[in-house]
Amino acid sequence: MTFPSSRALLLPLASVLLLGAGVYGVYAAQNPFAANSTASTMTNATPTVVCAPDGLSACGLPSNVVIDMAKVTVKRTDAEWRKLLTPEQYLVARQQGTEPPFHNEYFDHHADGVYFSVGSDTPLFDSRDKFESGTGWPSFTKPIEAAFVGVTTDTTYGMVRNEVHCTVDGDHLGHVFDDGPKDKGGLRYCINSAAIKFLPRKEYDAWIVAHTSTPAKAVDSAAAVKK
Numbered sequence: 001m002t003f004p005s006s007r008a009l010l011l012p013l014a015s016v017l018l019l020g021a022g023v024y025g026v027y028a029a030q031n032p033f034a035a036n037s038t039a040s041t042m043t044n045a046t047p048t049v050v051c052a053p054d055g056l057s058a059c060g061l062p063s064n065v066v067i068d069m070a071k072v073t074v075k076r077t078d079a080e081w082r083k084l085l086t087p088e089q090y091l092v093a094r095q096q097g098t099e100p101p102f103h104n105e106y107f108d109h110h111a112d113g114v115y116f117s118v119g120s121d122t123p124l125f126d127s128r129d130k131f132e133s134g135t136g137w138p139s140f141t142k143p144i145e146a147a148f149v150g151v152t153t154d155t156t157y158g159m160v161r162n163e164v165h166c167t168v169d170g171d172h173l174g175h176v177f178d179d180g181p182k183d184k185g186g187l188r189y190c191i192n193s194a195a196i197k198f199l200p201r202k203e204y205d206a207w208i209v210a211h212t213s214t215p216a217k218a219v220d221s222a223a224a225v226k227k
Contacts, residue, residue: 059137059175059190063096063163064156067170074120074169081119089118092194093171096163101136104193114144114204115196119169121211122148123204124196125189131181137174138191141184149189151176164189171195 069075076084081094091097101107106115115125115138125140133139143149147167154163154175164173173195180188199207 058159058161058177059135060098060101061157061159062098063154063161063172063175065096065152065154065163067096067150067152067163067165067172069170072168072170085118086194088194092192093117093119093173096172098174099137099192099194104137106138106193106196106198107136109138109198111198111200113198113200115191115198117166117169117171117173118195118197119166119171122166122168123199123207124148124166124173125191127201129184131184133180133188133190135190138193138196139180140189140191141180141187143189149173164191166195 078094082090085093088099092099109130110127112127114123114127116123123144125138126144129141129144131139131141150165150167152163152165154161162176164176165171166173172192174189174191177188177190178186180186
């Protein structure tokens, strides 16, 4: 029996490595934060895409969906957004980018309170609905108010994903997947830390009082929040 030479064995391996590098190159070209992430295999065999905890995944890819800004109530010029947000917040929230896993502010954040949109005074997720997904991004089982979080089908990169954004200001937040805790609805909202800001529980309770005691008062969230 004869065996292939070491050179013959190395050629297929080199082809696989080159293909992997090409996939990661596409990701890195669209995401300046890619240097802090590692690559892994993606598949589009089914519409449900799981976000692997150890590298390039559905969560780690930016979105290219068109969000209907005609429906948002908070509108600003591009110059105003750039002035309001940090470069990282602007890239994620306004350009639908993504941040690296495990290298973001809230993935391992355990304080009690509420996460607001960085683009408006809109409460989006409660820490009581946050769970450890192992993906390296903040994960929640549900939003505080479904009307504040819009969902748009994202079919880029050969996958079918459900992009989520704030309906009040149009900020891109992340994606929602159906591999969350089954006893809590089965959903996992994979959210970028750069798209949200945290308010401790006591400050949030005061915010609720301030924004519901005078119904006529105009606020960015445009509605009373359901607790």
